[in-house]
Amino acid sequence: MNDMQLRQDIVEELDFEPGIDARGIGVSVTDGVVTLNGHVPSYSQKIDAEKAVWRIKGVKALAQELEVRLPEHAKVNDDEIATRAARIIAWNVGVPADAIHVKVSHGWITLSGTVDWHFQRFAAEAAVRRLTGIHGVFNNVEIKQALKSDNVREKIKDALRRHVEGEASRIRIDVKSPGDVTLEGDVGDYEERRAIERAAWSVPGVRAVHDNLHIQWHAS
CATH class of the missing domain: 3.30.1340.30 (Histidine-containing Protein; Chain: A;)
Incomplete structure (x- = not known):
């Protein structure tokens, strides 16, 4: 598959995906390496756009350069984001109680703490990805169990x-x-x-x- 056809397939997939506002997304392809640039109105759409690209046959690598530009009605104060994030993690049965610490700065969530398993680390991140008003998530949760x-x-x-x-x-x-x-x-x-x-x-x-x-x- 040539780069022009691959780019067209990706553009069509992004337009087809109902959860993505693709109007601000630019797509370029060089030797099967895809670059997404431009902007989307939420962090969850940034993640969904990445998943959509990887669904297309022929993609060898992805450079994700999308910016999250929140519309005015979606902007949320950091303290409110932190409260919501802590609450949703606490409700998640896949995450050990009191294992995850949440910090929010300028719409970016940082998760820290220690858990026994990777699925618990991933569950904490997945729980907060779709919160309104966030720009992204840094997952600094560590896995404490170690074998030789x-x-x-x-x-x-x-x-x-x-x-x-x-x-x-x-x-x-x-x-x-x-x-x-x-x-x-x-x-x-x-x-x-x-x-x-x-x-x-x-x-x-x-x-x-x-x-x-x-x-x-x-x-x-």
């Missing part, structure tokens, strides 16, 4: 065999203590890439995953 690195690599390979059929043998896994994982290799599409990353995060003791996987599209 000599066991983590084999456990990740086992997880790949369970979760992602046929991928374990061609993915290179580098583990540095404590639980710092780097994934390298070629994958067929974005969904495979995400599945491999999720498999790595599913292993106890993994505290960071650096996704250096490359999407290798095959000509149809």
